[in-house]
Every structure is written in C-alpha cells, then in structure tokens.
Amino acid sequence: MNGRHLTAPAVAAGMVVVLSALSAFGIFPALVAVGAALLPALVREAVRRDWWDPVTVPDPRYASVPAGAPTVHPRLDADVSIAAGVAALPLTSLRTRPGDRLSVTAAVVQDVVVGAVVSAASAAGHGRQILSVGVAPVHRGHGLAAAMLEAHVASFRPADEPMSATVTVAERDWVDPQEQSVRVSIARRLFQRAGFTVRPADGSVRAIDPLALAAVIGQG
Ligand SMILES: CC(C)(COP(=O)(O)OP(=O)(O)OC[C@H]1O[C@@H](n2cnc3c(N)ncnc32)[C@H](O)[C@@H]1OP(=O)(O)O)[C@@H](O)C(=O)NCCC(=O)NCCS
Numbered sequence: 001m002n003g004r005h006l007t008a009p010a011v012a013a014g015m016v017v018v019l020s021a022l023s024a025f026g027i028f029p030a031l032v033a034v035g036a037a038l039l040p041a042l043v044r045e046a047v048r049r050d051w052w053d054p055v056t057v058p059d060p061r062y063a064s065v066p067a068g069a070p071t072v073h074p075r076l077d078a079d080v081s082i083a084a085g086v087a088a089l090p091l092t093s094l095r096t097r098p099g100d101r102l103s104v105t106a107a108v109v110q111d112v113v114v115g116a117v118v119s120a121a122s123a124a125g126h127g128r129q130i131l132s133v134g135v136a137p138v139h140r141g142h143g144l145a146a147a148m149l150e151a152h153v154a155s156f157r158p159a160d161e162p163m164s165a166t167v168t169v170a171e172r173d174w175v176d177p178q179e180q181s182v183r184v185s186i187a188r189r190l191f192q193r194a195g196f197t198v199r200p201a202d203g204s205v206r207a208i209d210p211l212a213l214a215a216v217i218g219q220g
Pocket residue numbers: 085133134135136139140141142143144145146147167171172173178182183185186187189190193
C-alpha cells in the first residue's frame with residue numbers, strides 16, 4: 001500500500017465503473033438498476049460524466065465547521081471549503097463543463113460550506129436532476145435543507161426546465177448516517193414542502209430498494 005486509503009466515495013465510484021463496464025458488454029442489464037439504487041446520484045453522475053476520477057483525485061479533505069449561523073447562497077461561486085457530511089464527494093474537486101450546468105445552492109458559515117443542494121442538467125438532455133441534498137450533522141434539524149431546496153428551486157424556472165430527484169438508500173451521509181426510514185420521511189417532507197410531487201421510484205429501482213422515492217416539479 002502506498003498510503004492511500006479507500007474512502008467510501010471511492011468504493012462507490014469503483015462500483016459504478018464495474019457496473020458500467022458490465023452493462024457496456026450487455027452483461028446483466030439489471031446491474032444498471034443496481035447502480036441506480038445503490039450509488040449516490042452525485043457519485044454515479046460524477047464518474048459517468050467524467051467530473052471526478054476516484055483513481056487520480058486525492059482523498060477528500062474536509063473543513064471543520066466554524067461557529068455561527070449559516071447564510072444560504074442560491075448560487076455558490078465563491079472559493080470555499082466543504083465540511084464533512086455535506087455531499088458524497090468533495091464538491092470542489094468536480095471538473096464539470098459549462099454544458100453540464102452544475103449548480104450548487106449552499107449554506108455557508110464564514111468560508112465553509114455546511115450544507116448544499118447540487119443539481120445539473122440531465123445527461124438525457126431534458127430537465128435538471130437534483131444530485132445531492134446534504135447538511136453537516138451539527139446544523140441538521142433547523143430547517144436548513146428546506147431553506148436551501150426552496151432557494152435552489154426558486155433560482156430556476158421549473159416550468160421551463162423540470163427538475164427531478166430519485167432518493168434511494170444510497171443517499172446517506174458517511175459521517176453520521178441516519179436510519180433509512182428516517183431519511184425517507186425527511187426526504188419526502190423536504191421535497192413536498194418545496195413543491196415537488198413525490199411518488200415511489202420506478203419499479204426497477206424499487207425492486208432493489210423498496211423505499212426509494214422519486215420527486216418531480218414542473219413536469220406536466
Ligand atoms: C436529509 C438532510 C439533508 C436534512 O437536513 P436538515 O437541515 O436537517 O432538514 P430540515 O431541518 O430542513 O428538515 C426537513 C424536514 O424533515 C424533518 N426532519 C428533519 N430531521 C428529522 C429527523 N431526524 N426526524 C424526523 N424528521 C426530521 C423536519 O421536521 C422537516 O419537516 P417539516 O417541514 O415537516 O418540519 C440531512 O439530514 C442530511 O444531510 N442527511 C444526510 C444526507 C441524506 O440522508 N440525504 C437523503 C435525503 S435527501
């Protein structure tokens with residue numbers, strides 16, 4: 001070993017590479033649904049769309065959370081560091097292209113991001129996909145995720161560009177994970193409150209994760 005550790009995001013990314021390779025060879029198409037259910041959306045899209053390379057990117061370095069009340073920034077463009085528990089990947093290491101239209105709404109204390117909602121133009125060509133909603137453990141339970149999601153949606157026009165999210169068992173925090181039924185009920189509340197229609201996810205995903213949810217706004 002050369003001193004590199006296998007982090008949880010790197011393991012998840014390794015899974016996506018293997019699953020993509022298998023599906024490219026037409027082997028086990030059901031594995032695509034496995035990837036959709038068991039990989040965080042942000043990790044899956046980051047590897048698939050070449051925003052992040054788990055092999056070459058150094059292990060994540062997370063900032064400690066400073067004292068103070070967070071301020072929500074609908075579109076993050078400042079030079080910041082990220083606290084642990086905010087997203088499955090260190091957002092500052094993503095190399096997106098303008099066409100990806102990645103957008104981050106962030107809750108910031110001083111220059112540290114303590115919460116984030118991340119979305120990007122869907123790879124399928126229409127609409128926007130919410131890839132991650134996360135808040136550092138110390139700031140949870142005070143309405144921050146709700147405020148960020150509301151600000152994120154308000155910064156787009158869902159009527160022109162529908163937004164969607166799929167929340168599976170994979171959307172969990174690596175540092176202080178909540179029980180899945182709790183996460184599902186928080187996700188349902190969050191998305192409904194922001195105006196999304198929430199329903200069970202597609203059958204192929206639910207075959208693997210029966211509690212998986214899909215949330216949409218601006219469609220039909
Ligand atoms: C999910 C997460 C983003 C919520 O962040 P948060 O800032 O604590 O959420 P909020 O305080 O805005 O609460 C949103 C709703 O969930 C409810 N809620 C929050 N924490 C809860 C808990 N532990 N148990 C039950 N309900 C809870 C709130 O009451 C609120 O519902 P309301 O509108 O009816 O009052 C945060 O817990 C997190 O980062 N978890 C790790 C990532 C994750 O699990 N993501 C999956 C869900 S998208």
